Amino acid sequence: MSRTPDFLTQAHDERDPSPWLALYLDQSTPLPDNVKAAWLADSSSGSRQYLLPFLRPMARLAIILIQVVKLFVPRNWSHSMLLHRLLAWGLKRFVSPEANWLILRHFHLGSQVLAFIGRNSPVPVSTLPLAPADIDALKEEMFLKHDLNLFNFVIRLNKALRDRGVALCKAEKVDFSMIREPGLRLEDMPRSRLNFLDLQSAIELFTPLYQLMLTDNDFWRAANSLQLDETIGIYTATILAAPEHLILVNNKHPLVPLSTLRAGHRLVIHGLSTEMLHSLLRRMQAAQNAGEPETSLYEQPLA
Numbered sequence: 001m002s003r004t005p006d007f008l009t010q011a012h013d014e015r016d017p018s019p020w021l022a023l024y025l026d027q028s029t030p031l032p033d034n035v036k037a038a039w040l041a042d043s044s045s046g047s048r049q050y051l052l053p054f055l056r057p058m059a060r061l062a063i064i065l066i067q068v069v070k071l072f073v074p075r076n077w078s079h080s081m082l083l084h085r086l087l088a089w090g091l092k093r094f095v096s097p098e099a100n101w102l103i104l105r106h107f108h109l110g111s112q113v114l115a116f117i118g119r120n121s122p123v124p125v126s127t128l129p130l131a132p133a134d135i136d137a138l139k140e141e142m143f144l145k146h147d148l149n150l151f152n153f154v155i156r157l158n159k160a161l162r163d164r165g166v167a168l169c170k171a172e173k174v175d176f177s178m179i180r181e182p183g184l185r186l187e188d189m190p191r192s193r194l195n196f197l198d199l200q201s202a203i204e205l206f207t208p209l210y211q212l213m214l215t216d217n218d219f220w221r222a223a224n225s226l227q228l229d230e231t232i233g234i235y236t237a238t239i240l241a242a243p244e245h246l247i248l249v250n251n252k253h254p255l256v257p258l259s260t261l262r263a264g265h266r267l268v269i270h271g272l273s274t275e276m277l278h279s280l281l282r283r284m285q286a287a288q289n290a291g292e293p294e295t296s297l298y299e300q301p302l303a
Contacts, residue, residue, distance in 0.1 A: 004037075006044070007044065023040055031275055031279050034186070038098040038101060041098050042198050043198070045198045048198040051201050055205060059204040059205060059207060066208055067211070070216060077215065078213065078218065084143065085139050087143065091138070091190075091202070092136075092190050094202070095195060096199070097195060101186045102275075104184050105184055105275070109182070111127065111149075112179055112278060113236065113277055113278060114127045114232075116281060117157070117239065118153070118157065120171040120239045126156075130145060130149065144214070147218075147221055147222045150225050154231065168235060169238065170240070174284070179285050200264070203264045203268060207267075210222065226267060229270055233277065
């Protein structure tokens with residue numbers, strides 16, 4: 001069974017209010033309660049508070065040193081399969097249940113968002129969905145495939161639009177059929193005494209390993225795929241004619257590549273942006289199914 005976060009079990013003290021409870025109860029960020037609870041439980045953990053401040057500068061120093069070392073190794077040197085086996089091993093043995101659950105969800109949600117755009121484009125574009133059922137499934141180069149899928153989708157979509165001489169526009173009848181809750185359960189995640197590492201600390205630790213064991217092209221592409229959060233947000237907002245929701249998808253301008261040193265932090269923002277975008281799509285889907293106006297997103301509870 002998944003545990004209830006401490007901030008939901010403690011009595012509210014107006015002289016010492018819990019910031020985590022305030023964030024959980026706040027409705028300005030559209031997330032399902034179970035996702036928000038898992039996110040905040042992971043963010044409020046001791047690992048996040050005490051370990052991350054030490055890990056982050058060490059990880060960024062490692063990125064700089066590895067960049068220097070890779071000047072002296074063959075350009076195409078790569079061990080992607082070994083990398084993904086190491087990542088899966090580390091996730092299963094050391095990363096918190098909440099973090100593992102959110103990581104697995106991300107592949108499902110990202111695939112659904114791309115399928116939504118591809119299906120509702122004036123020129124429908126196929127996608128290659130990734131839907132890992134468990135952590136072991138990540139060994140099949142799932143992280144690398146996720147980055148490749150994103151860039152290949154943007155290229156295929158825009159080539160198809162250019163070839164037909166059309167632009168992405170509001171869909172007459174929006175198809176939400178691919179948007180669903182992934183069949184993943186928090187209680188099924190590994191839960192040993194060693195599974196304590198929070199999401200942000202895990203990402204900071206894994207980022208230098210990712211850099212070391214992939215080619216420079218693959219690592220640079222992975223880091224800068226985060227720039228496309230705004231691109232995907234713009235595509236979705238165009239289809240829905242709802243540009244006001246772009247404020248929730250923010251990971252820097254897609255035409256201005258950033259240093260890979262902040263890739264770990266920006267990857268966390270990427271995950272949260274995907275969760276919120278998917279949540280908005282589910283709310284609009286519910287409104288469409290109920291025959292309600294599609295503008296009252298924040299007034300609709302999401303189970």
